[in-house]
Amino acid sequence: MKPKPRQCRDTGATETVAETIGSRGAVPPAEPAAARAISPVKVSSEGVEVTQSIQNMPHDVPLVEGKRTIVRVYLSANAAGPIMVHGLLKARRRPSGAWHFIGSLGPVAINPAENGQLRTKRENESKSLNFLLPAVVCQAGFTEVRLAKLWEAAPAPLRVPPNARRRVRFRPTPPLRVRILGVRFQAGSPPANIEPSALDYTLIRSWLQRAYPVAGVEWSQTAVDAPQAWPFDASVINAFVRGIRTTDVLGGVDARTHYYGLVSEGSGGFFMRGLASGIPTAPDPSTVASGPTGTNTWGWDTDGSYGDWYTGHELGHTFGRFHAMFCGAAGGAPYPFVNGQLSDADGAFVGLDTGDPASGLPLRALPGTMWHDVMTYCVFQWLSSFTYTGIRDRLIQEDALPASMAGTGAARARTRSKSAAGTNTIHVVATVNLTQGTGAIRHVTALPAVPVGAAMLSARSASRKRMARAKGPAISLRLYGKTGRWQAYPATLIPDACTNPGDDETGTIDALLPPAKNASRMELLLNDKVIDTFVPGPPPARVRAIRPAAPAPRRRGPAAEAVEDNPVLTWQETGTSRARGRGAAAAPPGRVYTVQVSIDGGRTWQTAGFGLRQPSVTIDRQLLGDAETVRVRITSTNGFERATTEQTLKVDDL
16 A cells, blocks of 8 residues: 655644545545446536635735645535535646545535635635645646545535636745744742743744745744843843844854744733834844733634734734734835735635644634734734735745855854953944933843854944934944043944834844954944943953752742753853852853853854853753753853853753
């Protein structure tokens, strides 16, 4: 017996095998002996639709190569009453591929009272005969599908309508590259650890695979400690995510990866409204976003977590998608359908959620006049054809960008050799509130190299006349030397997206400054006024005594079990004495740490902790995989200088 062919499915999802009959070139089985007489009922085809997420009958939405694909056959009958019908579909690669036979996912009840009502059938998944295509016919190029057999449940064979066929084209599309940073913080009384649940991550990944125009998601996730205590807002988290992303890209993470900060509201009371740190008009995977997750249904979402579509919305901004300005969404751009719907009143476009059996999510048709685009603030959100094709176009553009840092081998060698303090490229992330005339320098980090695709700012005179000639607010970073002389670096504000009418006008500065010897301080200026100052601590020193901490007292809270399984590392700086208890000495004033781990011998690195003010870090075990050893890199920095130490540890000891 030949094995059943794989179905078109999302990469990483649980494979679901339909009632697939036969395999490549196989002959379909004969009807049961009791069904040799042809039924007098005449069945007609009202259309064949091949769909993956959103589609209309002319098939204006591109089909993505390898994505889970459903063929929907719409039938009518001249029977006296409803009849239950099964079907067999055959599909082949055009022009001369072998036929593959696919059984329907289930029977369909054909109701003669609904003859000719194509819209009614398209808007209800139970009113079409549905087939899940095998992967072999979902490759780039043309595919032909034909209804091969029909029979009643009685059983009795039915004549196949000759027009129940369709030729479609599958198009190559890059994957969605995304890294989710779950933000861990303590809040409540008594304080409890709050971080996203396993279900949050699972449903986000599943939703992106089902709704976005991709066959697969190159997914990674980790939990990291928040940069400050609760409360905080998305602008603070976005600045934090920008710092981690830059560090990761220098460590070998694909520079085309989109980063997202995920903040759980816990049992309620810790809701953080989402924001995107910019809407790039050109391909720019460095644009980040963050948003909340939790169990709230918002009146329509009942799968246990709203983080899925909320993440899809904020990530949409990072792909250049503006708000569809409906249901309170503002600051957007023109949208082609009324009321933010997936379709105009004619219902031409119908969404299809192909489902996720592993998560208990069924196949569902999403009527275009009831469901709304994910870039609105409306209920019942999915991707419209407008957003779907727009994100696909941007994915293709981003795929052509460089994937890895410049000079990877040499740069990594230089990084490992820098165990003593030295001057480096300076990465600055700051937030600015134009309405209030305030700002904050959030992260100042000394880097060993310039990340791929990034450019350093150029110094220039910051005279009032020159600044006045600039369009919009004049923002600059001023770097002072020991003698009081300074260099000014005009910076560009990245406006926050997802703001509401009446919100303050806010944004982010993400800048790289050239190495500066003997720098004494940095100022952030808005319209020639100093709004924040950064003063570095003493020169950093190498760390030592990197070791697992003693077990902590048992924590309580919804994420307690996950947190307790994550190892805690501590260390000391050279010249400091060991502290009692868990072995971590207090960090010198002005000292900040970055912790990275590598499970491939130092070829690539992932950030486990960033902006740490204390010499300890909780490492998400997901970063360790199945490795037996892990290389730990701890960088101590005062912002302008850095000192790095690496050490190999046994995972079993953590």
